Amino acid sequence: MLTGCNPANLVAQGIERELPQYVGPADSYDVKINGLKVQAGSAQSVVAVGDRVRPEGAPVIERLVLELQDVVYDRAAERLSEVGAAKLTAVIRTDDLADFLEAFRNVQEAEVMLQSPDQATIRLRPQIGNLSVPRGVTVNIRGELVGEATQLRFEVSEVSAAGFDLSAIAARRLSDAINPLADLSNLPVEVEITSVIAAGETIGLEVVGDPRSFEL
Secondary structure, three states, X not given: OOOOOOHHHHHHHXXXXXXXXXXXXXXXXXXXXXXXXOOOOEEEEEEEEEEEEOOOOOOOEEEEEEEEEEEEEEOOOOEEEEEEEEEEEEEEEHHHHHHHHHHHOOEEEEEEEEEOOOEEEEEEEEOOOOOOXXXXXXXXXEEEEEEEOOEEEEEEEEEEEOOEEOOHHHHHHHHHHHOOOEEOOOOOOOEEEEEEXXXXXXXXXXXXXXHHHHOO
């Protein structure tokens, strides 16, 4: 959080107030401004770092870095009036993804295991009507994490339960049940996921935004 009332901090505080509109509320945001021209209300770049960001339609983001280039902030209107370019990186923890799946998808006891660079195994108990999985049996779903427009999706390659491979029909139904793993289409700004990387217990997303949509 920023304190003080010098011109640079006033601009930064104004931008900081706008951030929840773009990507959602967070435990905290920290804003750094480079190349500030106070009279013009402009900056070469604005870098905002958010911790535990909670966008609608997506798991909690452990750490988000939003970088805006060639920014103009209208202090009178208290909004961004111009943005030259926008990109962000987001890190999602596997336990937060599991919590999201349990809360917003038709599954229980979800567990996510990653294999670099973009593979994952999702273990869960599906709650899908007449799906032919014995009651109480855990299903293992293997596949690839991909970015598709505004969505983080899981392309299923193999499904097994109790050591047996399940049918292609079951795989499709499970894919429909858990996808998308995240969807950023509900954000008030237009974004596209361009890269997905799995490492350790985190999923990293590279996202670009339409700079015009940040001029709220």
